Amino acid sequence: MMAHRFSKLSSGTMDSFIMGLVEVAARPGMISFATGLPDNSLFDVDGLAKASCDVLRDMGGGALQYDTAAGYIPLRERIAARCSKELGFKASWEDVILTNGSQECFDLIARMFLEPGDRMAVENPGYLGAIQSFSAYGPEFTGIDMGPEGADAGQLREAISGGAKLFYSIPNHQNPSGNSYSDAVRRDVAAAVEGSGCLLIEDDAYGELGYRGRAGKTMKSMAPEDTVLTGSFSKTISPGMRIGWMVVPEWMRAQAGKSLEAMSLQSGSFCQKVVDRFLQEHDYDAYLWELRKAYLAKKEFFLDAMEDCLPDSMEWNDPQGGMFVWLKSPEGTEAMRIFDAALERKLVVMPGKPFHVRGGGNTLRLNFATPSEDQIREGMKALGAACRVILG
Ligand SMILES: Cc1ncc(COP(=O)(O)O)c(C=O)c1O
Known part of the structure; x- marks a missing residue:
């Protein structure tokens, strides 16, 4: 067969890592803090x-x-x-x-x-x-x-x-x-x-x-x-x-x-x-305020679970909007290992390194919008255990 060659530009397109994780997260029994999906139950x-x-x-x-x-x-x-x-x-x-x-x-x-x-x-x-x-x-x-x-x-x-x-x-x-x-x-x-x-x-x-x-x-x-x-x-x-x-x-x-x-x-x-x-x-502003209230409640539930389950040496922020918390393990540690250890416990998280042009090896992105409260509770225990495996 004639060889078909992709153009330099198309074959030079970066991998996103994200779609691969969407597939992993869809496997039965998985909990995901990885993707950036809104909460299904909040669609009108x-x-x-x-x-x-x-x-x-x-x-x-x-x-x-x-x-x-x-x-x-x-x-x-x-x-x-x-x-x-x-x-x-x-x-x-x-x-x-x-x-x-x-x-x-x-x-x-x-x-x-x-x-x-x-x-x-x-x-x-x-x-x-x-x-x-x-x-x-x-x-x-x-x-x-x-x-x-x-x-x-x-x-x-x-x-x-x-x-x-x-x-x-x-x-x-x-x-x-x-x-x-x-x-x-x-x-x-x-x-x-x-x-x-x-x-x-x-x-x-x-x-x-x-x-x-x-x-x-x-x-x-x-x-x-x-x-x-x-x-x-x-x-x-x-x-x-x-x-x-x-x-x-x-x-x-x-x-x-x-x-x-x-x-x-x-x-x-x-x-x-x-x-x-x-x-x-619809009154879009009233609609948005309901949505903001719901995501704020989810964020607070998520941060409380982090406080309860994660080791003291992990650090994270308190975002004032959106869907993501940024988690850091101590400088010099590899968050990719937390990703692997979490996956073994059926939790998918998103490593922060692929979002970086340089550095970021000790970071993870967590989405609190998609998982239910039960999944947050269970997933956070898995994340805490995964962090402890790495941090000792
Ligand atoms: C910061 C940011 N910009 C843009 C997009 C693309 O969103 P869409 O194409 O659905 O509007 C996303 C999706 O997650 C995003 O997080």
Whole structure:
């Protein structure tokens, strides 16, 4: 048979580690703190069933038709209005491009801006799924250390001086660390990118899941011409419906629409109509407060279980939103060994190292949103035992 050769760029795409763990976590009897899935029981199944029926009844076949490349205009108007009301900047519906989950924005931005070998800055640790998507375009990554107050703006300035064209950041309840940027870091990062030629990608995937409201101002409101803000209904309404978006500066609109059309014609407009109808039929803010309350309660239950079960030498943070706790074993120890020991006890956790460009061997990411209280209780005992095996 003729040999078929994958392109250099496709075979150079990084492995994510995540999908492999989703499969392991799905095996019978496994408990998972590993993936980033929302809690099934918090999806509004009845509300979405009603919205779907209402759309089909009122729009008929039009509900099932192709739409414009950038998506269903009423939903884009709704997202633009929320930018003004909650995110601190004015956007027109034409600035809002609907995508197949916010994951598609990363591919779209990379295909618009990156040539192989271009420099790009990413948080260290940073969100692996997005970094995997960028990696398909062959950039050289520069890691910007991410601490409890956010990304190191000094390192970012250096990276920009060294030619970084993009900086990918998650200022709210970051995946993986759960940390958010302080106000000062937001200001510094916005000032660093403004007019610099480096485009900021501000990933707001968890911005609406701050337990006491939004964690801080958007950097898009501070450097609007140099920032693309990406958002998603995946963590609030449904990840399976795959509705994400990006809010682009006016100068990027036409190129973004053209690139999206070339890639997929458009993302799924039936689901866009259903979510638009759902938002018409519900008070979204009241809905979000219920969700935030439920995730806050889960986080507190999870942290109490950590306190009860984990050895004193383990350290973790107390995230103020989102779905993740960041766990550290003592400096110099290998958290991968905790991963292995936990797996033997039928618990899947996510090692932190794959989220890093450098370092991170002693870190683990734990998701408290997906497991039930019984699973948290049982899983945490397994995690405590796994830590003790390693720490002695
Ligand atoms: C930080 C972050 N950004 C983006 C995404 C992609 O989400 P989606 O494509 O479902 O919008 C995820 C998914 O877990 C995420 O954690």
